[in-house]
Amino acid sequence: MHHLVGWGTTVGRGDVTRRSVLLGGLAVAGTGVLTGALGSGAAWAAAAPPIVDCAGWGARPNSAVVPIWNQRPVKILVHHTATANQADVSRDAAFALARGIQNYHMDVRHWLDTGQHFTISRGGIVMEGRHRSLEVLRIGRRQVEGAHCTGQNIVAVGIENEGTYTAADPPAALWNALRDMCAYICGQYGIRPTELFGHRDFKDTACPGDRLYGMLPRLRTEVAGVLGQRLEGAAAVKASWPLLRIADRGPVVLAAQYLLRDAGATGLVPDGRFGRPMADAIRRFQAQHGFEHVNGMIGGESWPVLARPVRRGEGGDAERAVETLAGRRGAESLPDVITAPVWQKLLGTGGAP
Template sequence: MDGAGRAWSRRGVLLGSLVAGAALTGLPAGPGRALASTGAPGRAPVPPPGPPVAPGPPAVPGPVGDGLAHAEGVPAPYIARCFEWGARPPSSPPQIHDVRPIRILVHHTAGPNGTDYGVPAAHALARGIQRYHMDHNGWLDSGQHFTISRGGHVMEGRLWSLGELNRGRRVVEGAHSPGQNVIAIGIENEGTYTGATPTPMLWHSLRATCAYICDKYGIAPTELYGHRDFRDTLCPGDRLYAALPRLRREVASLMGRRVSRTEVVRSGWPALRGGDRGPAVEAAQYLLRDSGFYRGRPDGRYDARTGAAVTALQRAHRAGRPVCGACGADAGTGVLGGLSWPLLARPVRLGSAGVRGGRGAEGSGVPGGPGVPGDDVVRAVGVLAAARNTESVPDVVDGPAWQRLLSGPGTPVPGGGDPAGVANR
């Protein structure tokens, strides 16, 4: 075993002693201390001369970092470079954009919640993800920028991501989420977190890695999102997604910043799937019927007919592409998430149409024109307003207003995406 391997082994022993006795199925209580190592053997590899460089997207606002006073002492977690975990060379050089990302996207691999927390298992995970992304998806390299194992080991994903992060001025184009591959850093977390929570080791390393990325790129600690916020996917799992407000708060604490509850809680677009029930499903059915994809009386049950309508909507807009992390299988298969909701919940001016609480009479079901709500759009707003006991709804129901009606109070998930021409591979 070489020197790097011995260093990893010592870290594994230390990590195990620090978390001995902790419950591995629950998130650690309190902010605590990040367990990621602050040392790294050697220097990060420098990209060879002449990698392709693309200008940053002109329509996307820059991160807050230009005027942000960084807290000193945000530790750099140990991140294993591509050659350390045995990465294959990319099929073509990754593209580097002359812009800093403005947010972080959290993913899960949707794979097994294994109990091998050692370094060899972590490196095998990284190789498996790269193999799937290159051989199955046809991408040039791993799609995500960074990977974290259930043992808390952090690894560079796509080549050159670590070197550009350490410099803090440019970003490597990823392939972890179309529309977010330049303006967002993608972090893949080993496991499935629909019904389980991350291990304490993974959680500590995730927040330490996010804090370091935020510090280097000047990203606000509140700009941490789940994959589902922008795509039709259940990623990063219900339990990990529900923990994002806590992650934002703890990352801010590591950076020496205070954030309010309003800042850490997002309203967002709910990820609906088969078996769900409630006002959000009923509102979606009304909107799907207004768009011509659903027939029958909305009943608030996400059944096979509703799933088929969602899938038809996604196919019509070419939105249902499998893009999620290591598995690439849980996006666009009838899940109504952050990509398709804006297609349904279009900005409308209610005007004199008013809002009818609850289902009310079916009426004519006449669709509206551009910017003019049809009967079903008004009913969708009424169902959501009644469910939240909202006495008044703004005359113009735009994206943020829809998100608050669907998910409650909080900061809306922003729009914006990558510039045209990003390869997404």
């Protein structure tokens, strides 16, 4: 593969937002190493934290049989409930939260039970979410099908964390419980601590909030430590996609505008500013592709479709998007074809695969 000339150096207008800086800052140079023997054995098992089962917090019966798959999950997805960061950290408050989530999922969304497998309160109380999740976890060989993230429900354990972590960090009690719960799940299923993700990695959503999402490298490192492993350097940073929303601006927004035009958006003026016209164009794009979230944000579901493979010299808006980002990153050379990992590096969110 050649690494010569062919890509331009067009620089986008405007400055990146705080969100873009946060996400871009996760892409550090170098390589990382996860030391120790990690496999599907229990040699690196972690102790089970206290977990309140469904009966303990007063769950309703599930309305249908909970599907259980004869396979192990391979990752953990971290969510936030997007509820108030309340000061009441009592068990009663935690149980009321769990009941409220179940009522919403069953009565409004018409699911058979709570969508996530586990819920952690701001007081650090870990609760079973969907029935049989705790039973199956303790066995460590099968997976309860969840409803926490389309496309991930039979391969990922979903954990909801009480609160909204867009501008606030989770309290220590919740954080410690999340770390210990993730370590236990990893030990039971043989999941590498690097395989901890946020909801936004797979959907166009702000979940689990900018602050909690930005703490995922720390979470991976701490979970590895609980398991007696050492996660070094960039191994704790996973390749991802940036989240773009109204009021964002800069080269990443400009590149996204070019990619939307490449995907067929009309009437969109590439100016590096995320306003209502861009949000409307994204909604049309999301609806056209049948995405779950038609919300006008670009995240882990829209980017992989927008950032298609682009060949050097093909011209058009897709190549303009590459040139915008290449100029921003100061790249001296690029491969002949821009694929997803290269896009992520250009977007400032590269990392370990």
